[in-house]
Amino acid sequence: MTSHPASATTTPLDVLREVFGYDAFRGDQAEIVEHVAAGGDAVVLMPTGGGKSLCYQIPALVRDGTGIVISPLIALMQNQVDALAAVGVRAAFLNSTLSPEESAAVEASLVAGELDLLYMAPERLVQARTLNLLSRAGLSLFAIDEAHCVSQWGHDFRKDYLGLSVLTDRFPDVPRIALTATATEATHRELTERLSLGGARHFVASFDRPNIQYRIVEKDKARTQLLQLLRSEHDGDSGIVYCLSRRSVEQTAEALRKEGLDALAYHAGLSEGERAERQARFLREDGVVMVATIAFGMGIDKPDVRFVAHLDLPKSVEGYYQETGRAGRDGLPATAWLAYGLHDVVQLRRMIDDSDGTEAHQRGQRAHLDAMLALCESLTCRRVQILRYFGQDAGPCGNCDNCLNPPTGWDATVAAQKLLSAVIRLDRERGQHFGAGQIIHVLRGKENQRSTASRHDQLSVWGVGADLGETEWRGVIRQLLARNVLTSYGEYGTLGLAPAAGPILRGEATVELRRTAPKRRAAASSGRRSSTTAADLSASETALFEALRAWRSEQAREQEVPAYVVFPDATLIAIAQARPTEFHDLRGISGIGAKKLERYGDGVVGIVRSMED
Structure with missing residues (x-):
């Protein structure tokens, strides 16, 4: 079998540093990688951007055989494979974008043990032909990405995922890792059950993304x-x-x-x-x-x-x-x-x-x-x-x-009672149902063609809400709808009372609402710049960052890959701050592994030196 790109190293940390260019694992990554690399099954809940992909990529490189990654979108597989190729990992995909000849070549590479990672969609994996192909190959693991898709409690249910439980019976000795970025407790339970991962170890990272x-x-x-x-x-x-x-x-x-x-x-x-x-x-x-x-x-x-x-x-x-x-x-x-x-x-x-x-x-x-x-x-x-x-x-x-900018609340009990009373009066005394706009006109005593024709000005609630503006009344209606005090129905969203309205009308419950801001010509800005050029860079560092960005764009165009495959912004910022003028100065900068150092080192140093002159 052809060796992995990190064959000279044996530990996951070595692979992380030499192949991917990072000094240390983050959060639960180290524990997850060690567990799967040792042959254990895992269910991983980790936020987007938390580093889920390394949790299966590194075990696939440490273990013998090819890692099979089940991904729901074939349109993204090319970019994932490009990113892995850029760091020297032998990756490929099998999907409908390939010609029969190209598919045959990938299948031959799999059977020959010449791939580290192979991506495919769930509907392809569960086909009998694919399962037979996999049985002829040496497999290091199965990674089921976007695993929430198997759950009908999730927000993106995909029927194709239901067949993945077949992996338990067909490949009992191959470890499986299911990963998702969002899952409530109900989704978590269901995906575990449907993927037959009852014996797996569960890793639930913090979902916080403070940035x-x-x-x-x-x-x-x-x-x-x-x-x-x-x-x-x-x-x-x-x-x-x-x-x-x-x-x-x-x-x-x-x-x-x-x-x-x-x-x-x-x-x-x-x-x-x-x-x-x-x-x-x-x-x-x-x-x-x-x-x-x-x-x-x-x-x-x-x-x-x-x-x-x-x-x-x-x-x-x-x-x-x-x-x-x-x-x-x-x-x-x-x-x-x-x-x-x-x-x-x-x-x-x-x-x-x-x-x-x-x-x-x-x-x-x-x-x-x-x-x-x-x-x-x-x-x-x-x-x-x-x-x-x-x-x-x-x-x-x-x-x-x-x-x-902490919002303020206000006691809106009286306002809510006025609004609910208006809905009742329009129904009982006029046999009419209206949406928010006309009810607000009644509360504020604003005449229009509807109110004149229907004699709304004779209702006891006519004008009782003149102390609030239209925007404020819309805020009250929105929040009462959100709390199921009001309900809306029909094509035109006419308003009616929900069960929670009774206690408010009887004075048995109070209502505190978020205060709606007065209408302005333009929304206020936080005054914060969040672009990468503002990430604590000095003027000279910003100039270097932009020069590196332009160089990166040229490289990406030549290779026909996304710019981040060359280097992400975070790595360019680190380079701009370190200002390495010698090749060896690039070692240790986050995101620069051995393959990228060899490929781009001279070009990066050349950019830095040109900015120093």
Whole structure:
């Protein structure tokens, strides 16, 4: 059998240093790697950017045979293989993008023991032909990435994953490691059961990503708010903007392009070729903004995504955390920004009510949405609430919007009673049901064609809410919907009372709400720059960083690989700070292993020397 690229070394730490260029493992990595390398099964819950891939890549290099990686998206396999090839690892993939001749060559390399890692999708692995092929090869391990996909409690269920339990019977002596970035206790239990990993050792790392700043703003012309965020804090940065519908994706991408941003649209309505081409541009170029539905993102390995923005409310905390976790994988400052409004609550509730799922499924969806709404309306630290959702405790982070600019609460009991009374009066005395807009007109005593025609000015609740502005009343309605005091129904989102309304109307319960900020022309900025060039670099170091970045772009274009495959931003920053003028000075800089030192060392030193002259 052909030897591994790290054949001169025997320990996982040696492989980490020589192949990947890192001095030490992070968090639970060392324990996980040692366990799997020794032949043990593992279930690993670790946040995006926490270093999950090393947890199976290094054991695959230490153990004899080929590691088989089950990955859900074939569009990303090429980039993963490119990144491994750049550090000298013999990696390949088997998927539908290969010709029959190319597939045959990969299969021959597998059987001959000439591969360290082989990627494939779950639907290919469970085919009888593939299982027979694997039985003829020497296998070091099976890594099941994005393992939450096997769980119907998860946010991204994939039926193809259900067949992976076959590995237990067919390959009982080959260790298996299942990995995911987000899993509640229910998801964790189900993926363990469905993958027959009852005897596995479980590693649950902290889900905290302290470099990500979580911010949720009240929606007020969301695209304008987004543009201000990008202009003031992320000019020239790569990022992802999530929208709920394909139409919104296309319109937002077009609006950003008109403002001079390099924005691309991505959704399931595009052809496979269009999606692949746009994803490749996002991964390989600097400064691209991808506007997408949730069809984009799983497995994205781009470390320098500086922001993830949501223009519509995500359906669950689990999905939201998975999506925001694509920002700042390199550990540098990043922003998770969400614009959220009354329409989001009404729309998502209606989508659940109109869905074809069973009542139990709909209850689960409502519970997911309620947790997401609670996060949006929270008066306390966002991070504390997110981590609590995943069963982990933490203190206030000092880096989310609620910590940096603590919101104020107010006793909204009387306002809630006025609102609920207005809904009742319109129903009982006029037999009418309205959405938020008309009810607010009634509360504020604002005449319009509807109120005149329906004699709303004769209701006892007419004008009783004139002390609050329209924006403030919308905030009250949004928060009462979030707390299931109000309900919405029908195509137009008309409002009705939910069971929790009774105690409030009878004075048996009080209501404290988050105070809605007065309407402004533009949303306030945190005043923080989160781009990599602001990462504690002096003027001369910043100039060197930009020169290295330009050199890296040339290298990436020549090799047709993403820029981060050459070096991630974090490594370029370390070089800019160390200013190595000799080849040997590059040893020990994080992210520079033996293969990259050999390939790029002279070029990097040349850039540094040129900036010293």
